[in-house]
Amino acid sequence: MYNDFLLIRKMKQGDDNAFDLFVHKYYQEILSYCYHHCFDQTYAEDLTQETFIRFFTKLSDYHYKGKTLNYLYTIAGNLCKDYLKRTKETLLEENEFEEENQTEQILNRV
Numbered sequence: 001m002y003n004d005f006l007l008i009r010k011m012k013q014g015d016d017n018a019f020d021l022f023v024h025k026y027y028q029e030i031l032s033y034c035y036h037h038c039f040d041q042t043y044a045e046d047l048t049q050e051t052f053i054r055f056f057t058k059l060s061d062y063h064y065k066g067k068t069l070n071y072l073y074t075i076a077g078n079l080c081k082d083y084l085k086r087t088k089e090t091l092l093e094e095n096e097f098e099e100e101n102q103t104e105q106i107l108n109r110v
Contacts, residue, residue: 004068011059023052026069030076037080038087047083051076 007025010018030051035044054075055062062071 004066005064008059008062008064008068011056019056026072027052029069030072033073033076034080037077038083043083047076047079050079054079 004022007018007022011022027048031044031048034047034051035041038044038047051072055072
């Protein structure tokens, strides 16, 4: 199997097979990481896909330094944090809405 340096070089040259090999090499590790942080298989898969999309989008600027997996973890970690932040905000909004409804129901009974 190719090492990361060669895969990245081939990806920068547009080799579709290199993209496939790269994703196959790291997909399960990134998926496990995302699932560990968001506890939802569907969201973990979405976050994993987004991790690779962001990596490939910035591939032309990426300079190989021997820490490709660490870079993928950084991207995935930021995506997981954003997901958890959005989830928390949604839960807070739902709780506020429920409290308002409960207050209205109590006031309507009076």
